[in-house]
Amino acid sequence: MSFAKRMSQLGTENAFAVAARAAKHQADGHTVYPFHLGDLNFASPEHIKEATIKALHDNKTGYCPAAGILPLRAALAEEINLTRGTKYSPENILIQPGGKPVIGKFLLSFMNENDEVLFPNPGFPIYESQIEFLGGVAVPYSFKQTEQGYSIDLEKLEACITPRTRLIIINDFHNPTGSECTQEEREKLAHIILKHKLIALIDEAYFDIRYEGKSTSILSLPEMDKHCVMLYTFSKKFAMTGWRVGALVAPLKYMESMARLNVNMESCTSHFSQYGALAALTGDTKPTEDMLKTLKKRRDTAVSMLNTITGIHCPSPASAFYLFPEVTGLMQKKGFSKYDTFSEDLLIKTGISLCTRAHFGKILPHEQTGTDKNKFFVRLAYSGIDEENIVKALNILKSYAE
Ligand code: PMP
Numbered sequence: 359m360s361f362a363k364r365m366s367q368l369g370t371e372n373a374f375a376v377a378a379r380a381a382k383h384q385a386d387g388h389t390v391y392p393f394h395l396g397d398l399n400f401a402s403p404e405h406i407k408e409a410t411i412k413a414l415h416d417n418k419t420g421y422c423p424a425a426g427i428l429p430l431r432a433a434l435a436e437e438i439n440l441t442r443g444t445k446y447s448p449e450n451i452l453i454q455p456g457g458k459p460v461i462g463k464f465l466l467s468f469m470n471e472n473d474e475v476l477f478p479n480p481g482f483p484i485y486e487s488q489i490e491f492l493g494g495v496a497v498p499y500s501f502k503q504t505e506q507g508y509s510i511d512l513e514k515l516e517a518c519i520t521p522r523t524r525l526i527i528i529n530d531f532h533n534p535t536g537s538e539c540t541q542e543e544r545e546k547l548a549h550i551i552l553k554h555k556l557i558a559l560i561d562e563a564y565f566d567i568r569y570e571g572k573s574t575s576i577l578s579l580p581e582m583d584k585h586c587v588m589l590y591t592f593s594k595k596f597a598m599t600g601w602r603v604g605a606l607v608a609p610l611k612y613m614e615s616m617a618r619l620n621v622n623m624e625s626c627t628s629h630f631s632q633y634g635a636l637a638a639l640t641g642d643t644k645p646t647e648d649m650l651k652t653l654k655k656r657r658d659t660a661v662s663m664l665n666t667i668t669g670i671h672c673p674s675p676a677s678a679f680y681l682f683p684e685v686t687g688l689m690q691k692k693g694f695s696k697y698d699t700f701s702e703d704l705l706i707k708t709g710i711s712l713c714t715r716a717h718f719g720k721i722l723p724h725e726q727t728g729t730d731k732n733k734f735f736v737r738l739a740y741s742g743i744d745e746e747n748i749v750k751a752l753n754i755l756k757s758y759a760e
Pocket of ligand 1: 396456457458459482529533561563590591592593599603604
């Protein structure tokens with residue numbers, strides 16, 4: 359029995375390998391400070407659980423329409439219009455088992471073999487994996503360091519566009535850097551999309567995870583709703599990562615065909631879970647507000663402590679729950695020039711488990727030989743570790759560094 363060729367193209371989220379390594383270290387009797395996984399150590403709010411339990415008692419246990427239950431589609435259209443200034447109707451919404459399936463369905467729907475697809479690097483590793491698995495050509499675009507943090511290198515991005523470029527993936531409120539576009543950058547991206555007739559996937563998984571200011575979407579700009587497919591997820595805002603409920607939002611003319619993908623792949627998203635998601639959108643907002651307050655405190659503590667450590671420079675992003683400090687000085691001081699040996703040493707000597715830049719896409723040429731040569735970055739997620747342990751871990755890190 360031999361595997362199909364495409365299986366060799368299937369990538370993964372290497373953060374899961376970091377989690378396995380951390381679990382082993384813990385099983386060996388050591389304390390582990392988990393900064394690696396983008397999961398939340400908050401319980402889903404009670405009213406969401408109760409609505410789901412009621413749906414189970416009401417026997418919402420059979421199949422439902424492939425596109426999702428209508429009240430949820432209606433509530434989500436309203437929520438997206440309110441927060442993004444769009445004009446979607448329930449018919450623009452396809453409920454999905456999480457946000458992640460939107461990536462593959464977007465590519466299956468719009469990418470022909472050998473089409474070039476622009477995607478962020480560093481970025482969520484599933485983009486590159488799915489592009490290559492489904493027969494496309496993955497073309498990375500990069501980020502540059504700014505005074506505030508990081509931003510997409512738009513000049514380089516546009517220079518990557520060829521006649522074969524058909525699609526672009528944009529993850530505003532970005533994993534792993536926590537960066538977001540300025541309004542000017544969103545306008546430039548919109549201009550690029552229109553000028554080159556691209557179809558865009560707008561991944562806004564972290565749109566609602568923000569600590570100051572207000573999130574704005576590229577979808578609010580003229581014509582964008584006609585050229586973009588949006589990835590929405592209940593995972594982060596409502597601490598529902600394990601529920602697997604999200605949505606694909608797209609122009610009406612594509613909906614029938616894209617809903618057929620749902621019919622083919624999973625029939626429908628878990629029926630009763632959709633009542634939980636409906637309660638999330640229509641119910642008490644306090645649990646989310648409280649969670650954001652806690653996350654903000656964790657962010658502020660972690661950023662200020664990291665910035666007291668020689669050899670670490672850590673920006674403070676206003677959204678998502680990731681920090682992406684530059685650790686070049688620290689690695690040099692400790693004598694490391696490779697991520698894997700550094701992170702293993704860190705785990706063994708401090709118990710800190712984290713992802714490095716290498717977990718978010720192949721290292722790009724300008725990082726190997728160009729302007730960013732020998733610069734090193736790591737990602738700390740503060741979504742799954744309490745403030746008390748953040749303080750303990752970063753004190754240990756300071757001693758390790760000094
Ligand atoms: N997009 C990004 C950028 C993410 O980081 C994640 C999850 N870590 C997702 C999409 C998918 O999330 P989910 O499938 O839980 O909705």
